[in-house]
Amino acid sequence: DSGVTQTPKHLITATGQRVTLRCSPRSGDLSVYWYQQSLDQGLQFLIQYYNGEERAKGNILERFSAQQFPDLHSELNLSSLELGDSALYFCASSGAGSSPLHFGNGTRLTVT
C-alpha cells in the first residue's frame, strides 16, 4: 500500500460531461503529481502541485484543471469530455527534493 488514495476507482461518463478525480497524498508528502495513461501509451505528465501551489505543468489540456487544497488533497477536473480522454489517471505524491514518487491505484475513466 503506497499510502496514496485515489477515488473513484472507475468512472463511466458521456461525452461533453465534467468529472472530478480526487487524490489524497501519503501522510507528510507535500507534492502531488497527476499523470495520464491512455491506451498503449506511457505515463504522460499533466501537472504538479507543491503545498497548494502549482509548480509545473505538462501537456495538460485547457479543458482540464487541477488544484491542491490546504489539507494537501488534490482534485483533477476534466470538462467537455471527449472519447479520447478515456484513460487511466494516476496521482502520485512525494516528499522533499528528489524523493521517489508513490503512486495511487489510479482512476479509470471511460467516456462513452
Add this chain to the structure above:
Amino acid sequence: ILNVEQSPQSLHVQEGDSTNFTCSFPSSNFYALHWYRWETAKSPEALFVMTLNGDEKKKGRISATLNTKEGYSYLYIKGSQPEDSATYLCAPWMDSSYKLIFGSGTRLLVRP
C-alpha cells in the same frame, strides 16, 4: 520538450538470464534520475533515485548505474525470475524543472 529514451522497447528472456536496459536523457541541468517498476494491473513502484555521477544502487538482484556526464543510466537484473516481468520506467529530473517526465519504458517478459 525533454527527450527521454529507453531501450530496448521490449525484451524476452529465459528464467535465470541476466539482462540490462538503458535510459538516455539530456546531460545538461541534471538533478536526479528515477527508476520505477510497473507490473501489469498495478501502479508504478519506485526502485531507485540516483543523483551523483557514478552512483550505483542495488536492491536484491536489481542494480543501476548512472553517468550524468554522458546522460545515461543502466538497469541490470541478475538471474531474471518470472516475477521480474514488468515494464521498467526511468524518469530524469532536470534542474529548474519540477516535472518528472517518464520514458516509454522497457517491457520485460521472463519465461519460466
